[in-house]
Amino acid sequence: MPGRAYSDAELLAVLMSREVRDGEVSACGALSMIPAAGLLLAKALHAPDAELIILGSSAYMPFQTSRQFHYLCQRGELGLFFVSGVQIDQYANYNLHLLGDADRPSVRFPGGYGGGMIYYAARRTIVFRTEHTRRSLVEKVDFISAAGATPPDILRHGGPSKVLTPMATFRFDKDAGRLKLESVHPPYTGGEVAANTGFDLGDVARVREAPEPTTEELRLLRGGVRTAMIETGTYADWARKTLGEAPAVPA
Amino acid sequence: MGVPYVPVVGLVGSSLLKRRDDMKICVDPFDGKTRSVVAKALRPDVALFHVQAADPEGNVSAGYPSDNVLLAEASRTVIVTAERIVERVRERDAMGSFLPGIHVDVVVHAPFGAHPAGCPGEYGPDPVHMAGYVRSSRDDASFAEYLKRVVFDVPNHEAYIERFVPKALAGRLQVAGD
Numbered sequence: 211m212p213g214r215a216y217s218d219a220e221l222l223a224v225l226m227s228r229e230v231r232d233g234e235v236s237a238c239g240a241l242s243m244i245p246a247a248g249l250l251l252a253k254a255l256h257a258p259d260a261e262l263i264i265l266g267s268s269a270y271m272p273f274q275t276s277r278q279f280h281y282l283c284q285r286g287e288l289g290l291f292f293v294s295g296v297q298i299d300q301y302a303n304y305n306l307h308l309l310g311d312a313d314r315p316s317v318r319f320p321g322g323y324g325g326g327m328i329y330y331a332a333r334r335t336i337v338f339r340t341e342h343t344r345r346s347l348v349e350k351v352d353f354i355s356a357a358g359a360t361p362p363d364i365l366r367h368g369g370p371s372k373v374l375t376p377m378a379t380f381r382f383d384k385d386a387g388r389l390k391l392e393s394v395h396p397p398y399t400g401g402e403v404a405a406n407t408g409f410d411l412g413d414v415a416r417v418r419e420a421p422e423p424t425t426e427e428l429r430l431l432r433g434g435v436r437t438a439m440i441e442t443g444t445y446a447d448w449a450r451k452t453l454g455e456a457p458a459v460p461a
Numbered sequence: 462m463g464v465p466y467v468p469v470v471g472l473v474g475s476s477l478l479k480r481r482d483d484m485k486i487c488v489d490p491f492d493g494k495t496r497s498v499v500a501k502a503l504r505p506d507v508a509l510f511h512v513q514a515a516d517p518e519g520n521v522s523a524g525y526p527s528d529n530v531l532l533a534e535a536s537r538t539v540i541v542t543a544e545r546i547v548e549r550v551r552e553r554d555a556m557g558s559f560l561p562g563i564h565v566d567v568v569v570h571a572p573f574g575a576h577p578a579g580c581p582g583e584y585g586p587d588p589v590h591m592a593g594y595v596r597s598s599r600d601d602a603s604f605a606e607y608l609k610r611v612v613f614d615v616p617n618h619e620a621y622i623e624r625f626v627p628k629a630l631a632g633r634l635q636v637a638g639d
Contacts, residue, residue, distance in 0.1 A: 274558065275528045284470050303474075312476065327471035357474025364473045365489070365497040 213397045216423050218376035219244050219452050220431055221395060222338055224423040225374050226292060227251035229336055233259045234289030235282070237332075239324060240266035243448040244338065245292035250435045250444075251427065263288075265324075269442035283331040286367035291332035293325045294339060297351040300389055300409035302358025302370040302382045304329075304337050305351035312353055321355060329356035330364075334371035342375035344408040359387040378403045379420055393420035462502075463534075469498045508536035510560070511574045513582060515543035516550045519565030524556035525581040533564040542571035544583050556582065571618055573626045584630050 214221070226248030230236050236252070238245035242264070249262045249270075263279065264270035273279050282288060295304030296319055306325060308315035329335050339346050358370045373380040373389055381392040391411045394403050400414030423431075432453050439449035472478050473486060473496075483501040488494065510533070512523040521541055523529055533539045541560070546568065552559040574580070577590035597607035615621045622631060 275531065277528060277531055286470075307476070312480065321477075326475050326477060327469060330471040330473065354474060354476040356472075360473045361496075363494060363496050364486075365470055365495045366473075367470060 214422075216428055217452065218340060219247075220428065221376060221423060222340070222374055223247040223251060223431060223435075224427045225379065225395075225420065226336060226338070227255065227427070229334070229372070230257045230260050230290060232257040235261040235263065235287055236290040237263035237265065237279075237288055237328075238292040242266075242292060242294070243445040243452070244340075245336075246270075246445055247431060247435055247439065247449065247453065248292070250438055251431050254430050254434050254438075255427065264444060267442065267444040269444055280327070283328050286331065286333070288328065288332040289334065290371075291328045291335045293329070293335055293337055293356075295337055295351075295355070296339075297346060297348050298337055298339060298373055298389075299348050299351045301350075301387055302337065302373065302389055303351050303354045304356060304358075305353045306355040307353040309352050326356045329369065330360070330366045331368070333368035335369065336372050336374060337370060338374040340376065342377040342403070342406050344406060347373075347375070347406070348408040358382060358389075359384075377406065391417050393418050395420050396422060464502060466499045466501050469500050472498045503535060505532070505536040507538045507540065508532050509540050509542070511542045511544075511571070511580065512560075513543070513556065513580065514545045514547050514550055515541050515565075515568045516547055516562070517568065518549075519562030519568050520550040521560035521562070521565060521568075522550045522555035523558045523560060525558070527558050529558055530560055530564075533560055538567075539565045540567040540569065541565050542569045542574040544572055544574065544580060546570045573622050573630065574618075576621075576626050576630075587627060587630075589627075590625065 216224075222244045226245055230249060230252030236249055238249060246264045246267070249260070249264065253260050253262060262270045263272065265279070293304065293306075295306055296309070297305040304325075306319050307321040308318045310316035360366055369384070370382040372382065372392070376395060377398045378394050379392045380389040382388075383390045391400070391403065391414055394400055394417055396419050400417040404411045404414045436449045436453040438444070439453070440446045468487075469484075472484065478484055478498065484498050486496050487499045488496050510521070510523065510529050512521050514522045519541065521543070550559070552561075573584070577587040577594065579586040594607065597603040611625060615624065
């Protein structure tokens, strides 16, 4: 993004790191490069006692089998989870399965059971999308991989907390069962966010700006986090390319 | 586990639940109020594993952590293909996960049995073959052609190795076997 001293991926990793709480178990799924960087940044910066699970890695995977991870989630011991959705709608439903008619989809995605369970079992889930357009943030998803809201008598340990994109942060309003625009990410404005979002955001004129990544956050992300990812083989190529090539931040 | 069904926290309100008849929403029998999904047990007729080493009794060393013990327990018939047949696989020597022979019905010696995927610790995926597989899977006609060439027209496993496993890999097997 021109006008920013950091990439979209770096911004999202920093915003994700700020959601991690010290002492809590936080996890991200397979092929989740940005959340993996965010988790490691939090651990390096403000959450030294966070327990990290990066599925698909060997360095940050405490379990032998997925059954162990499944039951950790089912017990309600997972504090924070990150998931991406191809489509995300105003009710915080996300779609990671298919586009079009379910019987004759135009595109199929990996889908998966994991997110459909974790969205209800983790205390908080952050949904993210690197593309903020009207085709990714929609009124209603084509297929609900996991639902934002459920009736009150359904056993559920947690649910959606926020939705993050390069342009904005949305907060899930549990009472209304809807996403509300929480902040915009400079230099984007509320108007630009509304124009690129497929559902109504109400009055966006007075929305606040999210604090930008600090020098310290970016230095750690491009330094220690990048090194740790490369050395442990945790999305090493991605870290080398994404966190290494950005312009250096002045001290 | 052997139980007929298991409760699951999750999936309520998903489109997946609407399309599956093996998952239902039920009331907690103890509190009489809370509802959650119960999933019917999966009992596969046959499970197939490809592993690094197995012995004639069916004890298996699968050199990576996995859920294969769970899958083997659930399945009525378990067939294991192995890179190597060894005299004896003991639990303490197994890499990653150990599958006791009591669950295994058939052991087959099949070097490169994971090709064109990889076998951890033995060989990686074959990217050239994989790219061709992805290309041919774009439509039914080209995929049928792929299956004919790579599966149906191949008389046996030796012929498969000869035709499709890269020579550099196949050569390594010879060295390892010496």
